[in-house]
Amino acid sequence: MFFCGAAFGMLIWMAFGIDAENLTPYIILSALLASAAVIFLAVFLMNSFLLPHINRRKAAVRALGRDGIRIVHKDETAKLAYKGIYYLMSGKFPQAEDYLQQALARSDVRQNQMFCVEWLVRLYETTDNVPKILWCYRKAAEYSPDNPEAQSRLGHAYFSDGKLDQAEYCFRQALKYDPNNGYSYFSLAKIQLVRGDDKQAYETLQNLLKINENHPLCHAELADYYAMQGNREMAEEECRKAQLCGIKEPEELNKRINAMLSFHCTDYDENDLPSMFYRRIEKPGENSNDGGAVENSGSQG
Numbered sequence: 001m002f003f004c005g006a007a008f009g010m011l012i013w014m015a016f017g018i019d020a021e022n023l024t025p026y027i028i029l030s031a032l033l034a035s036a037a038v039i040f041l042a043v044f045l046m047n048s049f050l051l052p053h054i055n056r057r058k059a060a061v062r063a064l065g066r067d068g069i070r071i072v073h074k075d076e077t078a079k080l081a082y083k084g085i086y087y088l089m090s091g092k093f094p095q096a097e098d099y100l101q102q103a104l105a106r107s108d109v110r111q112n113q114m115f116c117v118e119w120l121v122r123l124y125e126t127t128d129n130v131p132k133i134l135w136c137y138r139k140a141a142e143y144s145p146d147n148p149e150a151q152s153r154l155g156h157a158y159f160s161d162g163k164l165d166q167a168e169y170c171f172r173q174a175l176k177y178d179p180n181n182g183y184s185y186f187s188l189a190k191i192q193l194v195r196g197d198d199k200q201a202y203e204t205l206q207n208l209l210k211i212n213e214n215h216p217l218c219h220a221e222l223a224d225y226y227a228m229q230g231n232r233e234m235a236e237e238e239c240r241k242a243q244l245c246g247i248k249e250p251e252e253l254n255k256r257i258n259a260m261l262s263f264h265c266t267d268y269d270e271n272d273l274p275s276m277f278y279r280r281i282e283k284p285g286e287n288s289n290d291g292g293a294v295e296n297s298g299s300q301g
Contacts, residue, residue: 227260
């Protein structure tokens with residue numbers, strides 16, 4: 001950079017016919033330009049490479065807790081976890097997985113095992129690796145079977161995969177350790193609706209309302225329940241309650257409820273029907289071999 005600045009000064013000299021007997025000001029100018037260029041390059045390199053590296057290191061240490069620095073220097077397992085987190089933050093996912101898996105294998109304390117699993121979940125979510133995410137959920141429930149959150153998360157994964165028996169077991173385990181776990185009640189009701197056990201689903205949702213009468217998902221699920229029964233008044237009432245309680249995506253809820261209600265009388269859009277609706281349902285006015293019962297072609301859960 002210094003030589004570039006000097007060369008720039010020489011070009012000025014040649015272009016403007018600078019007096020050769022008085023070069024001192026131009027030498028100083030060239031030196032200043034060279035110094036400015038060096039400073040600019042240093043700042044650029046620091047902001048582009050050094051500072052992000054330092055910030056990732058600090059964040060990885062903070063992830064280990066208040067005594068992260070001391071732990072990293074004293075505990076080899078913590079050092080492996082630190083490296084895994086650092087590489088994850090750097091976008092180097094294979095290295096991150098390797099170090100985090102090593103840290104998990106060396107951990108013999110539940111808290112440390114859960115810590116490694118949670119960071120592996122973040123890694124696999126970033127890389128969209130669904131099978132390994134499910135593996136992490138299983139490990140979390142294995143390490144901490146009395147953790148309602150771990151059980152609920154595994155239950156949700158099973159439900160999404162259509163494994164209703166396993167999902168139900170996980171949600172009931174969550175309720176065993178946390179009888180007021182609203183998400184587990186809600187999820188059990190969804191499973192019961194998918195199976196066609198409407199009466200049991202209704203009772204489960206009523207139990208949830210006793211715990212939290214303003215649970216938006218509960219009111220949304222009750223709206224689904226009434227819509228599937230063709231009860232427009234109650235379905236619309238529960239739909240309004242869900243919206244008042246802050247349900248996310250209220251427009252999707254409205255479309256779903258309207259589609260289910262329309263199924264019983266007029267045309268409807270199949271794309272708006274929830275998957276749980278695809279089961280044996282009586283549709284008035286339909287001529288079929290079994291007295292009006294129709295079997296929808298969608299899959300359950």
